[in-house]
Amino acid sequence: MFYREAGDFKTSYAKDQQSFPIKLDRYWVWGVLAIAFLVVPFFINDYWEKSVLLPFLVWSMAALGLNILTGYCGQVSLGTGGFMAVGAYACYKLMVAFPGLNIFIIVILAGLITAVVGIAFGLPSLRIKGFYLAVATLAAQFFLVWMFNKIPWFYNNSASGMITSPERLMFGVPITGASAPPWATYLFCLTLVTIFAFIARNLTRGRIGRSWMAIRDMDIAAEIIGVPPLQAKLSAFAVSSFYIGMSGAMLFGVYLGSAEPTEAFGIDKSFLVLFMVIVGGLGSILGSFLGAAFLVLVPVLMKNIMVGGFGWPADLAAHLELLFIGALIMFFLIVEPHGLAQLWRMTKEKLRLWPFPH
Amino acid sequence: MSPVILNALEVILNGLMAGVMYALVALGFVLIYKASGIFNYAQGVMALFAALTLVGFQTGQIPFAHLINAIFGTKLHHWGDGMNTFLAIILTMLVMILFAWLLEKIVLKHMVNQAPIILFMTTIGLAYFMEGFGDLMWGADIKTMDVGLPSGGSFWLEDFTRGWAAEGTEYYGMYIDVLDVWAAGIAILLVIALTLFSQYTKTGRALRAVADDHQAALTVGISLRSIWIIVWSLAGFVALVAGIMWGSKSGVQFSLSLIALKALPVLILGGFTSIPGAIIGGLIIGVGEKLFEYSIGSMIGGATENWFAYVLALAFLMFRPQGLFGEKIIERV
Numbered sequence: 001m002f003y004r005e006a007g008d009f010k011t012s013y014a015k016d017q018q019s020f021p022i023k024l025d026r027y028w029v030w031g032v033l034a035i036a037f038l039v040v041p042f043f044i045n046d047y048w049e050k051s052v053l054l055p056f057l058v059w060s061m062a063a064l065g066l067n068i069l070t071g072y073c074g075q076v077s078l079g080t081g082g083f084m085a086v087g088a089y090a091c092y093k094l095m096v097a098f099p100g101l102n103i104f105i106i107v108i109l110a111g112l113i114t115a116v117v118g119i120a121f122g123l124p125s126l127r128i129k130g131f132y133l134a135v136a137t138l139a140a141q142f143f144l145v146w147m148f149n150k151i152p153w154f155y156n157n158s159a160s161g162m163i164t165s166p167e168r169l170m171f172g173v174p175i176t177g178a179s180a181p182p183w184a185t186y187l188f189c190l191t192l193v194t195i196f197a198f199i200a201r202n203l204t205r206g207r208i209g210r211s212w213m214a215i216r217d218m219d220i221a222a223e224i225i226g227v228p229p230l231q232a233k234l235s236a237f238a239v240s241s242f243y244i245g246m247s248g249a250m251l252f253g254v255y256l257g258s259a260e261p262t263e264a265f266g267i268d269k270s271f272l273v274l275f276m277v278i279v280g281g282l283g284s285i286l287g288s289f290l291g292a293a294f295l296v297l298v299p300v301l302m303k304n305i306m307v308g309g310f311g312w313p314a315d316l317a318a319h320l321e322l323l324f325i326g327a328l329i330m331f332f333l334i335v336e337p338h339g340l341a342q343l344w345r346m347t348k349e350k351l352r353l354w355p356f357p358h
Numbered sequence: 359m360s361p362v363i364l365n366a367l368e369v370i371l372n373g374l375m376a377g378v379m380y381a382l383v384a385l386g387f388v389l390i391y392k393a394s395g396i397f398n399y400a401q402g403v404m405a406l407f408a409a410l411t412l413v414g415f416q417t418g419q420i421p422f423a424h425l426i427n428a429i430f431g432t433k434l435h436h437w438g439d440g441m442n443t444f445l446a447i448i449l450t451m452l453v454m455i456l457f458a459w460l461l462e463k464i465v466l467k468h469m470v471n472q473a474p475i476i477l478f479m480t481t482i483g484l485a486y487f488m489e490g491f492g493d494l495m496w497g498a499d500i501k502t503m504d505v506g507l508p509s510g511g512s513f514w515l516e517d518f519t520r521g522w523a524a525e526g527t528e529y530y531g532m533y534i535d536v537l538d539v540w541a542a543g544i545a546i547l548l549v550i551a552l553t554l555f556s557q558y559t560k561t562g563r564a565l566r567a568v569a570d571d572h573q574a575a576l577t578v579g580i581s582l583r584s585i586w587i588i589v590w591s592l593a594g595f596v597a598l599v600a601g602i603m604w605g606s607k608s609g610v611q612f613s614l615s616l617i618a619l620k621a622l623p624v625l626i627l628g629g630f631t632s633i634p635g636a637i638i639g640g641l642i643i644g645v646g647e648k649l650f651e652y653s654i655g656s657m658i659g660g661a662t663e664n665w666f667a668y669v670l671a672l673a674f675l676m677f678r679p680q681g682l683f684g685e686k687i688i689e690r691v
Contacts, residue, residue, distance in 0.1 A: 076475055076478075076479075124672060124675055124676060127675070127676060128675050130474055130475055130478075131397045131474070131475065131478050132626065132675060134478070135622045135623065135626055135668070135671060135672075135675075136668075136671070136672045136675055138619065138622065138668050139665065139668035139669050139671065139672040141668075142664050142665035142668050143665040143668065143669055145664075146661065146662070146664050146665050149661075150658070150661065267616075267619075271482060271486075274479070274482070275483075278479060310428070312428040313424075313428060315498060316424055316425060316428055316494070319490045319493040319494040319498065320490065320494065321490070322486050322487070322489050322490030322493070323486075323487055323490030323491050323494060324490070325483075325486055325490075326483045326484060326485065326486030326487025326488070326489070326490060327483070327487050328483075329479070329480070329482065329483030329486065330465055330480055330483040330484060330487065333469075333472075333476055333479060333480045333483065334465065334468045334469065334480075337472075337476065
């Protein structure tokens with residue numbers, strides 16, 4: 001009753017093939033976007049920006065990227081942290097080398113550079129799969145982080161070995177650097193994420209997305225019906241690394257402002273993004289956002305409740321958080337392998353029928 | 359002999375010893391993989407957990423003291439002076455068996471017939487859970503472990519090798535930690551025991567049957583679930599041994615579980631299904647990374663041990679995906 005496809009008539013092919021063909025979906029998306037763009041910027045403050053909204057946007061972007069690779073193409077990667085580091089360092093080198101270049105373009109260029117690196121590390125996927133591939137991507141993780149740590153060219157010989165993002169303006173408002181206002185950084189990240197979420201949605205609906213899913217579901221059958229595995233797998237690696245690279249650039253440039261490779265892009269970040277994808281739902285764009293929101297919000301909530309509410313020591317809260325997240329991952333894999341996105345699908349199903357039983 | 363060759367020899371020897379340590383962790387992986395097809399990422403955290411528990415029992419810590427203190431405002435920490443090392447090891451083993459039993463009851467039971475990659479991700483979740491649980495139970499501070507194993511350099515070897523260098527050169531003999539030699543001996547014993555167990559006991563035969571074919575094993579009346587409990591207990595035992603060795607060497611701390619990640623390239627080299635493969639893979643990785651660090655590492659900034667094993671495994675995968683001793687996977691797309 002509250003959610004229905006019936007009665008939603010289309011009179012042209014263009015309307016039938018738009019990103020959200022169902023009217024209620026469309027209203028819902030426009031509504032969320034309107035609130036995110038028009039309401040939130042007026043109420044945002046430093047706390048919400050730094051501990052909830054920016055991490056949510058940055059990790060959503062990373063989860064989108066990993067979901068394309070793991071959820072849609074079926075190739076498990078544990079190298080997300082390493083690829084984010086590539087994006088961050090590419091962003092840093094570009095910002096320093098071209099001070100006049102628009103930060104928006106820099107983030108996209110950083111993504112493109114990461115895509116090239118991603119293709120290079122995706123090459124083994126043509127011969128190996130499953131956890132063999134997972135181990136191969138671990139090589140990317142450890143090698144890239146080591147490289148950014150040890151080769152001074154990447155951090156411009158700074159004494160601390162850290163990279164710090166210089167101030168860059170957009171429409172006269174600082175986006176990066178310490179003096180950037182919360183609403184500006186938020187709107188910048190939100191715009192990027194919105195644009196690329198729409199692109200991801202349409203990529204996965206189209207020919208290329210279908211070839212990814214064919215490879216995921218059964219690679220031999222996919223090859224027989226004419227899906228080229230080489231192109232499909234490498235394009236998945238490229239697109240996924242592009243997204244992950246952009247998220248790394250946003251993480252370093254806009255959110256953190258400075259970064260040190262082993263701390264900001266360690267193996268735990270690779271797992272964090274993988275968990276977001278699992279919890280949110282493998283093979284779902286909405287799932288990437290739900291997973292990122294969940295895993296960003298849960299630690300904040302737990303910390304607020306346990307440290308702020310009960311007055312427990314912070315390390316105890318950190319242990320409980322690890323315990324809880326691990327249990328949650330197992331719970332989701334046992335009970336709902338399709339993640340939070342599946343819960344939303346079931347809710348829609350219920351809303352469609354309510355209040356009738358059939 | 360010139361000191362360069364002697365130094366290289368020393369590096370190789372130390373690499374072999376480190377390789378034995380990697381092989382110890384890799385053994386646990388192979389056991390579980392053979393019997394259930396699960397790639398157990400949590401093996402390293404199991405070693406950490408076992409080591410934490412052992413130290414906790416030894417020193418008489420009260421489990422969850424931190425949590426209880428936070429809730430009730432008490433000041434608990436120890437219940438006494440601790441206990442005999444041997445008793446503590448037995449108790450820790452019981453804890454690991456209990457853990458295997460609970461794991462089967464709560465998690466693995468539901469995961470039959472799932473895709474291997476789903477099982478792999480489950481064990482990543484398990485790793486997080488156990489890390490949090492271990493820290494919560496015993497505290498996250500770095501602990502020293504002393505189970506009475508000797509440690510320190512071997513003077514005998516230093517004296518023995520000092521004369522090898524050419525006359526007039528400065529050479530002080532080779533340095534090898536006695537603990538590493540002990541670890542190597544224990545690892546060899548462990549492999550022999552495991553091989554004997556799987557070849558000559560009824561349970562061992564059942565284990566191999568399950569590894570071969572789950573359904574056929576079920577038809578002849580082997581209980582899959584009890585076999586899984588046994589296998590995870592065995593893996594817990596191997597984890598305990600690895601935990602004792604690593605713990606005595608470098609203290610019981612979180613980095614112990616990262617060492618377990620190194621077991622993955624070891625397995626790729628040796629093959630996922632072969633116990634001797636795990637040992638030889640471990641030795642190759644150990645020697646390889648020490649030699650690389652010694653010869654090239656210093657030129658390109660050092661700390662190459664962080665990634666050398668993985669890159670070696672990556673290169674290896676391109677040419678021989680089944681590893682040195684693994685069963686051949688015939689699947690090409």
